[in-house]
Amino acid sequence: DAKTTQPPSMDCAEGRAANLPCNHSTISGNEYVYWYRQIHSQGPQYIIHGLKNNETNEMASLIITEDRKSSTLILPHATLRDTAVYYCIVSRYSGNTGKLIFGQGTTLQVKP
């Protein structure tokens, strides 16, 4: 599975959009981009995933560049409860058929 690179930390003002970048320059054609977050050492929580098209759900949007070498997770209106470590993971599998390998993630601090 391809490796990802994320900034170690980011700040965001409450109510503003949080844009979390991820580089995955060695991603291959059959690899998906997953985003998870972990709040206060709880179990990680699934946010969103995609292959090559942009995706949106009730939590966030995922923008994947055309060459698929990078992506951005967007939390449209960050709240204090969005303070967490966000993990970008690239995996060959989807639909619950493979393992997730976590990198170091980005610590997002949402400030009042």
Place this chain on the structure above:
Amino acid sequence: SAVISQKPSRDICQRGTSLTIQCQVDSQVTMMFWYRQQPGQSLTLIATANQGSEATYESGFVIDKFPISRPNLTFSTLTVSNLSPEDSSIYLCSAPGGPYGYTFGSGTRLTVV
């Protein structure tokens, strides 16, 4: 999505002893995963537990230290054996959570003294 019950939530153990962690999923799943999260670090995959076969361990993890059982499609245990202070970590289990994504247990915080 699937719900995982993990226990114990925390424990303090003497060095040289063992701790067994249990995870129960509310639906049948083909694979379950065990992770370790050392203080201030990210999650590291220990092994994949498949029902009816031996677990598959990641590099750096061995069965003698981390024996895993998977007696049916809803349950798995991880034992951390011959405990040392370096084993003090959070241990988490994970399983497919539905059409997309994976669900995680709430974690077991282990302190070895």
